[in-house]
Amino acid sequence: MATSAAPASPHALFLPYPAQGHVIPFMELAHRFLDRGFAVTFVNTKFNHRRVVAVAGGATTAYSSAGGGRLRLVAVDDGIDDAGDHENLILLNAAMQEAIPPQLEALIDGEDAAGQGLGKVTCMVVDSGMSWALDVVKRRGLPSAALWPASAAVLSVLVNAKRLIRDGVIDDDGAPVNLKNNSFNLNESTTSMDATFLAWNYMGNRDAERLVFHYLTSTAQAAAAKADFLLCNTFSDIEPAVFAGPTPATILPIGPLRTWQRPTRHAPVGHFWHPDDDACMSFLDAQPRGSVVYVAFGSISIMTAAQLEELALGLEASGRPFLWVVRPEQAGKLPAGFADAIDGLGKGKVVGWAPQEQVLGHPAVGCFVTHCGWNSTLEGIRNGLPMLCWPYFTDQFTNQTYICDIWRVGLRVASAEGGRLVMKERVVELLDRIFEDESAKERVLRLKEMAEKNMSEEGQSLNNLNVLMESMGR
Numbered sequence: 001m002a003t004s005a006a007p008a009s010p011h012a013l014f015l016p017y018p019a020q021g022h023v024i025p026f027m028e029l030a031h032r033f034l035d036r037g038f039a040v041t042f043v044n045t046k047f048n049h050r051r052v053v054a055v056a057g058g059a060t061t062a063y064s065s066a067g068g069g070r071l072r073l074v075a076v077d078d079g080i081d082d083a084g085d086h087e088n089l090i091l092l093n094a095a096m097q098e099a100i101p102p103q104l105e106a107l108i109d110g111e112d113a114a115g116q117g118l119g120k121v122t123c124m125v126v127d128s129g130m131s132w133a134l135d136v137v138k139r140r141g142l143p144s145a146a147l148w149p150a151s152a153a154v155l156s157v158l159v160n161a162k163r164l165i166r167d168g169v170i171d172d173d174g175a176p177v178n179l180k181n182n183s184f185n186l187n188e189s190t191t192s193m194d195a196t197f198l199a200w201n202y203m204g205n206r207d208a209e210r211l212v213f214h215y216l217t218s219t220a221q222a223a224a225a226k227a228d229f230l231l232c233n234t235f236s237d238i239e240p241a242v243f244a245g246p247t248p249a250t251i252l253p254i255g256p257l258r259t260w261q262r263p264t265r266h267a268p269v270g271h272f273w274h275p276d277d278d279a280c281m282s283f284l285d286a287q288p289r290g291s292v293v294y295v296a297f298g299s300i301s302i303m304t305a306a307q308l309e310e311l312a313l314g315l316e317a318s319g320r321p322f323l324w325v326v327r328p329e330q331a332g333k334l335p336a337g338f339a340d341a342i343d344g345l346g347k348g349k350v351v352g353w354a355p356q357e358q359v360l361g362h363p364a365v366g367c368f369v370t371h372c373g374w375n376s377t378l379e380g381i382r383n384g385l386p387m388l389c390w391p392y393f394t395d396q397f398t399n400q401t402y403i404c405d406i407w408r409v410g411l412r413v414a415s416a417e418g419g420r421l422v423m424k425e426r427v428v429e430l431l432d433r434i435f436e437d438e439s440a441k442e443r444v445l446r447l448k449e450m451a452e453k454n455m456s457e458e459g460q461s462l463n464n465l466n467v468l469m470e471s472m473g474r
């Protein structure tokens with residue numbers, strides 16, 4: 001008598017760009033798939049895999065969810081020697097395109113996953129910035145999605161860059177040549193966009209800007225052409241210029257993806273540094289409601305010792321309690337003895353890495369000083385916090401425009417006259433202004449409600465996520 005085998009679970013392979021601001025939202029999306037019963041193979045470069053596994057407590061297979069999904073963390077070689085610079089993105093982009101596709105083929109075709117009870121890979125979610133990997137899945141006829149983890153506005157600019165060149169807005173290398181009132185239109189029917197939406201132009205170095213322009217536009221355009229779904233971690237209400245126009249983009253908004261809060265606590269999977277939970281939470285528990293300034297500049301921003309010193313003095317002089325993330329490699333630039341002295345007074349806390357989403361959700365936090373990475377921007381909104389913006393590069397300047405001029409839920413730290421060195425007096429003044437700005441607070445709470453609605457049962461983003469997962473196998 002023939003026995004019918006149980007249908008194998010769908011198995012998604014996730015490939016994020018090797019940067020913290022990409023791995024975190026990819027891991028969150030992976031958890032959505034796991035909750036729905038998918039098996040997930042999550043691919044990091046060896047350099048990042050080692051860090052992620054160390055923070056996750058050493059496990060490479062983990063996770064139990066209501067849906068019974070299983071997560072497997074695997075590493076691929078990024079094409080750079082072990083001793084080389086794995087954080088030089090220009091080198092990395094070139095090396096990865098050569099080195100990674102054959103390793104993906106082996107992961108898809110090999111028996112390793114089957115041996116671990118995960119079954120063959122049945123679909124793939126790749127970073128839009130690594131869309132060259134889509135050829136591997138296309139050759140096998142598997143469904144695929146590309147995820148862009150920043151704003152839909154920047155993605156639509158990248159996808160339509162050829163039109164901007166044709167219309168003489170930018171030159172062949174992305175440099176602006178014809179902006180009207182420092183703004184431009186994607187086409188005749190769209191709302192005008194501020195120059196900061198040409199995000200690649202904020203690197204501080206024309207050669208790097210040219211390289212980033214070509215990399216981002218070519219990968220985004222290939223993602224739009226090759227993937228079955230072009231996903232964006234956003235929601236349509238905050239980006240009406242992209243989604244409400246007469247020709248809405250084919251971008252599928254599936255956000256805001258949460259980056260931390262889970263029903264059960266377990267070691268964070270996907271973080272490159274270990275969050276200092278106890279220090280952060282016990283400090284926040286001891287502070288009055290809405291009083292704390294949370295300061296964090298993401299995973300890449302670099303500040304000079306002079307900037308850190310003025311910020312340190314400004315935070316201290318503000319008299320407000322503060323929780324400040326200074327990544328370990330930056331900590332040596334703080335004024336000598338500052339962290340210990342402030343800790344001793346009980347007014348401030350400096351940590352190497354925080355459980356950011358939990359921190360932002362704590363009732364003691366009243367304001368977020370941010371570099372405006374897209375994940376941080378969404379996390380600030382989702383937790384209803386007014387923001388002080390201190391961008392470092394690329395789309396962080398776009399997001400600052402969204403925060404300060406379009407949504408009007410924050411203030412710029414650097415003055416319009418320019419100059420990166422912000423003096424302590426300005427830090428104090430801006431903190432006073434943002435804490436007193438009730439209308440900014442009301443506006444950000446309205447955005448928070450919209451974010452929640454989008455991820456609720458009847459929400460557009462959640463609905464899009466469900467359509468995506470159904471099309472990919474469940």
Ligand SMILES: O=c1ccn([C@@H]2O[C@H](COP(=O)(O)OP(=O)(O)O[C@H]3O[C@H](CO)[C@@H](O)[C@H](O)[C@H]3O)[C@@H](O)[C@H]2O)c(=O)[nH]1
Pocket residue numbers: 019020021022024149150259275296297298299300301325352353354355356357372373374375376377379393394395396
């Ligand atoms: O102490 C910390 C600090 C940060 N985070 C998390 O780290 C992520 C940081 O992401 P993001 O705010 O986007 O900043 P970057 O790490 O700088 O992200 C890169 O990727 C983003 C998405 O493409 C871009 O918008 C940024 O410009 C780019 O620098 C967020 O989820 C934070 O919650 C923590 O968990 N703990």
